[in-house]
Amino acid sequence: MSKETKNPAYPWASGGWGSLKSVVRILTQEKVALKDSTILLRQNKPDGYMCVSCSWAKPASPHTFEFCESGAKATAWDTTAKRVTSDFFRAYTVRELLTWHDHDLEEAGRLTEPLRYDASTDRYVPVSWEHAFEEIGRELRAIDPGRAVFYTSGRASLETSYMLQLFARMYGTNNLPDSSNMCHESTSVGLKEAIGVGVGTISLEDFEKTDLMFFFGQNTGTNSPRMLHQLEEARKRGVPIITFNPLKEPGLISFVNPQSPSKMLTPAETQISTQYHQVKTGGDTAAILGICKAVIDADDQAVRDGRPRVLDVNFIDEHTKGFDEFARYARETGWVDIEQVSGLSRDALEAAATEYAKANAVMVHYGMGLTQHRMGVQNVRMLCNLLLLRGNIGKPGAGPSPVRGHSNVQGQRTVGITEKPELAPLDKLAAQFSFEPPREKGMNIVEVFEAMVKGDVRAVINLGGNLVRSVPDRGQTEPAWSRLHMTVNIATKLNRSHLVHGEVSYILPCLSRIEIDRQAGGEQAVSMEDSTACIHGSKGVIEPAGPHVRSEPFIIAGIAKATLQERSTVDWDAWRDDYSRVRAAIAETYPETFYDFDARMWTPGGFPRPMPARERKWQTKSGKAEFMVTEALGEDPDMPEREPGALRLMTLRTDSQFNTTIYNHDDRFRGIKGTRMVLLMNRADMAQRELHEGDRVTLETIADDGIERKVRGLSVVPYDIPAGCIGGYYPECNPLLPLWHYAKESKVPGAKSIPVRVTAVERMSAV
Known part of the structure; x- marks a missing residue:
């Protein structure tokens, strides 16, 4: 691949020496002793612990080093030698800590004892676990259940998630939002409507059988680097990979395997993308429609010429509904409109279509670049349209592949974490535990914060998240959070959500899944689900951060017992002491998925969830896979007319970041050092505004709701976009994202498509 195709800020392949140096740096930074760094050899192994960052699949026959740079950073972050004790909180008031950068808060170290906010001193002070559970339970009993919220981060295990959803429903609410609400809810809605399941259909074995892969809006090199091993093997077989992404990302251009001595010691690298198309932000539907149109046109020509069909007409006739309407729409949509909205030429889209038409088995990988849009559900449905044209769902080597960025975000839904009562087995739970679950819809994340701004939420149980930083519209939502009556944060490290506290506020320190979990019933293990819908066991391998740190199941059991008291039919103490009892309850609730749970969770490679769409059984309203006609080609048909000079902002993560956790201020792949307050900008857009590299600008959201949303002090960086x-970093640019700017149907915040203007410029010397 020529150098011109690479990002000049980082003109090397992903992986390689850069990755190794980055791992060594984080281990040194966190004071992880050399002998302790060997725990990485147990990461993603059948008898070890599952990575605490992304949820990419754990193979049955793992590499010796079955971890990536991102996973090593997450492990180092959790196994740090640094500690936050009561001495720390005696030294700093909450007001003082609020001035710290988010990185510095977490960098202070692991939390070691339960804490309660003391308003008289403006400090968190140590309390006993018994006192914490008693007061939290008493406060929850005094609150209308409809005004309490139980949030789950994707780091929670299946056992913890099942316990939390049961506790919340026994308490009387379906307010069970989770991190899916902010990322892949568009997938859960879109795939469910199109093919009857809300998750992807591929397995690791499909990589060995595929003929072509597409990528849309997913940055593998930063967000799921272990996936590069499968891509490398596929490229060795000559499998084309076609990428659609607004930015050139090194992980999707070329890769040097840091586990291969021959590649590390030579200039050898693997070209990943064979075609790389820089689609406009928000132009994905148009780009996918262009490919579909080209394929349908080629099929029409084949019919006219008497040649074999390009479409899989037998599959379409037997297994789908709505093809004729979609084909008519594709034929009638003009290339001029497709090119204008997508930012891509007809030739580029036809080149992608040509490869697609030649391939027998095609998979499509995608991430939040597709889902975090106003039309995010439509984007997912369009991918399904593309796959259905040639029967690429329900056969080896083919299917949709949403790549989840959080370790168990998919699994917690499998065991009942959902605000939608129709998706939870309420009748089964009612019979199993002899109570009547609430039947009214709960609130998702956007709805929670909408209600919070209005003053209609009183308490939040925050399991593992940093909601104050991760949610949109910080100027509205952060003050609302501080007005809550009670905030309970279950966490490994200090973060902003603990400091913007409620009237009653607790920080409850929990074990990382890397740590040994000892209960009265002996050492415990937990389980989680990966992006390919396989379920794995995970067992901690190092000593806990401190004697007063407790497991997530222990904490949930303690709060549930103190809150529900005699109302509960669950022996929470027994579940706390022996997680196999929780797994037995899960298996009773979901027998088709979790039979023989305890034994099967240690199957190398995990055991798969039942997946009807893999067998071409479509659990949709029509009983068939469904094509759809899009509402509009553009990103925001119902937004105000975009003014001259308006720009579309997409928020990004760096290679030194996991969600809101910031490992350091550099972004190696994009050539950024020492700061996150940057704005990646096309040189033509800079010239139009007479901006120069290093100028500091203010961005303001274009909206007509009367609320001012600005981020100041962003340094302009010329970039290939x-x-x-x-592009700007998340969560620094979250204040620009209106709470109401979310995906239709799924309510995923539209963080990849925020209309903004430049309102102020401070001239600076070049960076």
């Missing part, structure tokens, strides 16, 4: 599109 389509004209009219800009």
Whole structure:
């Protein structure tokens, strides 16, 4: 691959020496002793612990080093030698800590004892676990259950998630939002409507059988680097990989396997993408429609010429509904409109279509670049349209592949974490535990914060998240959080959500899944589900951060017992002491998925969930896979008319980041050092505004709701990004995202498509 195709800020392949140096740096930074760094050899192994960062699949026959740079950083972050004790909180008031950068808060170290906020001193002070559970339970009993919220981060295990959803429903609410609400809810809705299951259909074995892969809006090199091993093997077989992404990302351009001595010691690298198309932000539906149109046109020509069909007409006739309407729409949509909205030429889209038409088995990988849009559900449905045209769902080597960025975000839904009562087995739970679950819909994340701004939420149980930083519209939502009556944060490290506290506020320190979990019933293990819908066991391998740190199941059991008291039919103490009892309850609730749970969770490679769409059984309203006609080609048909000079902002993560956790201020792949307050901008857009590299600008959201949303002090960095599109870091740019700017149907915040303007410029010397 020529150098011109690479990002000049980082003109090397992903992986390689850069990755190794980054791992050594984080181990040194966190004071992880050399002998302790060997725990990485137990990461993602059948008898070890599952990575605490992304949820990419754990193979049955793992590499010796079955971890990536991102996973090593997450492990180092959790196994740090640094500690936050009561002495720390005696030294700093909450007001003082609020001035710290988010990185510095977490960098202070692991939390070691339960804490309660003391308003008289503006400090967190140690309390006993018994006191914490008693007061939290008493406060929850005094609150209308409809005004309490139980949030779950994707780091929670299946056992913890099942316990929390049961506790919340026994308490009387379906307010069970989770991190899916902010990322892949568009997948859960879109795939469910199209093919009857809300998750992807591929397995690791499909990589060995595929003929072509597409990527849309997913940065593998930063967010799921272990996946590069499968891509490397596929490329060795000559499998084309076609990428659609607004930015050139090194992980999707080329890769040097840091586990291969021959590649590390030579200039050898693996070209990943054979075609790389820089689609405009928000132009994905148009790009996918262009490919579909080209394929349908080629099929029409084949019919006219008497040649074999390009479409899989037998599959379409037997297994799908709505093809004729979609084909008519594709034929009638003009290339001029497709090119204008997608930012791509007809030739580029036809080149992708040509490869697609030649391939027998095709998989499509995608991430939040597709789902975090106003039309996010439509984007997912369009991918299904593309796959259905040639029967690429329900056969080896083919299917949709949403790549989840959080370790068990998919699994917690499998065991009942959902605000939608129709998706939870309420009748089964009612019979199993002799109570009447609430039947009214609960609140998702956006709805929670909408209600919070209005003053309609009183308490939040925050299991593992940093909601104050991760949610949109910080100028509205952060003050609302501080007005809550009670906030309970279950966490390994200090973060902003603990400091923007409620009237009654607790920080409850929990074990990382890397740590040995000892209960009265002996050492415990937990389980989680990966992106390919396989379920794995996970067992901690190092000593806990301190004697007063407790497991997530222990904490949930303690709060549930103190809150529900005699109302509960669950022996929470027994579940706390022996997680196999929780797994037995899960298996009773979901027998088709979790039979022989205790034994099967240690199956190398995990055991798969039943997946009807893999067998071409469509659990949709029509009983068939469904094509759809899009509402509009553009990203925001119902937004106010975009003014001249408007830009579309997409928020990004760095290679030194996991969600809101910031490991350091550099972004190696994009050539950024020492700061996160940057704005990646096309040179033509800079010239149009007479901006120079290093100028500091203010961005303001374009909206007509009367609320001012600004982020100041962003340094301009010229970057290879389509004209009219800009990039800024998450969560620094979250204040620009209106709470109401979310995906239709799924309510995923539209963080990849925020209309903004440049309102102020401070001239600076070049960076």
